[in-house]
Amino acid sequence: MxxxxxxxxxxxxxxxxxxxxxxxxxxxxxxxxxxxxxxxxxxxxxxxxxxxxxxxxxxxxxxxxxxxxxxxxxxxxxxxxxxxxxxxxxxxxxxxxxxxxxxxxxxxxxxxxxxxxxxxxxxxxxxxxxxxxxxxxxxxxxxxxxxxxxxxxxxxxxGLDQSEPSSLGVSRIAADRLVLAATIVDSSAQTITGQHVDISEAGITLRPWRIRWxxxxxxxxxxxxxxxxxxxxxxxxxxxxxxxxxxxxxxxxxxx
Ligand SMILES: C[S@@+](CC[C@H](N)C(=O)[O-])C[C@H]1O[C@@H](n2cnc3c(N)ncnc32)[C@H](O)[C@@H]1O
Structure with missing residues (x-):
């Protein structure tokens, strides 16, 4: 190395x-x-x-x-x-x-x-x-x-809210930018699949992620x-x- x-x-x-x-x-x-x-x-x-x-x-x-x-x-x-x-x-x-x-x-x-x-x-x-x-x-x-x-x-x-399988919320907000966070929780697989949708005048950037807790x-x-x-x-x-x-x-x- x-x-x-x-x-x-x-x-x-x-x-x-x-x-x-x-x-x-x-x-x-x-x-x-x-x-x-x-x-x-x-x-x-x-x-x-x-x-x-x-x-x-x-x-x-x-x-x-x-x-x-x-x-x-x-x-x-x-x-x-x-x-x-x-x-x-x-x-x-x-x-x-x-x-x-x-x-x-x-x-x-x-x-x-x-x-x-x-x-x-x-x-x-x-x-x-x-x-x-x-x-x-x-x-x-x-x-x-x-x-x-x-x-x-x-x-x-x-602390996980598993009452709703999916959610959409505001993650960040600024005068020139909005970041939305969408998630789908699979309680039996203990997975969360998410997208941070980053919106600005430059366009939309998708930021995908998936975890298993x-x-x-x-x-x-x-x-x-x-x-x-x-x-x-x-x-x-x-x-x-x-x-x-x-x-x-x-x-x-x-x-x-
Ligand atoms: C939440 S960040 C943490 C970074 C750093 N440890 C910190 O605390 O700021 C997770 C990091 O793990 C890396 N990562 C995710 N899956 C990985 C994998 N299968 N093997 C190696 N790195 C991975 C990501 O690229 C990312 O840099």
Whole structure:
């Protein structure tokens, strides 16, 4: 791996726009990601949490995006390997991060001893099937040094309004721009398929996405199947006590 270059894996590029593929979310949101989500969670608190739990070896961030969390980790002295399926996202990630283009359900690495793996801000849910999420756990487990943790930040699903299968709302509004958010929820498959419809004088941009949410108990089961067990769980990056009825779970897994 060479810092400053982006390694390419052609197999992940197929299907965009006709079906949802690994790059769909990132390709659709890359041009607005930092503007819309740059401050969405506390990146410094995240970096402190991850840094304190990192054993010897580089940090592996799955779904690194534009480097919002990876850069503060580099600033804390870590080598950070940032994997992402979207070239438009990765191209905005600073070169201080070792950037790798690839699918986090089909990791393009030989076995490596990473000091910690991080999958933050609901990124795991971009793998929109149980099978793909299970594959993620199996593969990431093999990328960890003995005892090194896998840290996952994801919403719990308890706050989801599943009373209506579809919804249309206003996501953002400005004098010269309107962003509508349309979603369809499939409760039995635990999937949400969405479109952010971005309307301005320049035209209409479609920003499609699809996720599969997984409850904390289901996450624990996927982890257990891969030989990991839950070590810690919090409601926030500053380590507030986890509330099973709350919205967020920050879960730390390690091998038995
Ligand atoms: C919600 S963003 C999070 C970015 C960054 N971790 C942050 O917190 O700002 C999700 C990122 O995961 C990437 N992603 C989605 N599916 C992926 C997959 N199957 N493999 C690798 N990256 C993926 C997207 O391209 C996007 O950059």
């Amino acid at each position: 060479v810092s400053g270059t982006v390694r390419s894996y052609d197999s992940i590029r197929s299907g965009f726009m006709t079906v949802f593929g690994p790059g769909t979310y990132g390709d659709s949101f890359a041009d607005v990601y930092d503007q819309w989500y740059g401050q969405i969670t506390d990146a410094e608190a995240t970096a402190d949490f991850v840094s304190h739990r990192c054993l010897d070896g580089p940090v592996l961030e799955l779904g690194v995006g534009t480097g919002r969390l990876a850069v503060p980790l580099v600033e804390r002295g870590h080598e950070v390997i940032g994997l992402d399926a979207s070239m438009p996202m990765l191209s905005q990630c600073p070169q201080a991060v070792v950037r790798v283009l690839g699918d986090m359900a089909a990791l393009p690495f030989a076995e490596q001893a990473h000091g910690v793996a991080l999958c933050a801000f609901n990124t795991l849910f971009n793998l929109a099937s149980e099978q793909a999420q299970q594959e993620f756990f199996h593969q990431v487990t093999h990328m960890l040094a003995p005892g090194a943790p896998l840290i996952i930040e994801a919403f719990t699903g308890t 997984t409850t904390p108990d289901q996450l624990d089961e996927l982890a257990s199947n891969a030989g990991l067990h839950l070590v810690e769980r919090y409601a926030s990056w500053d380590q507030q006590e986890f509330d099973p009825d709350g919205d967020l779970a920050i879960s730390v897994y390690a091998s038995r």
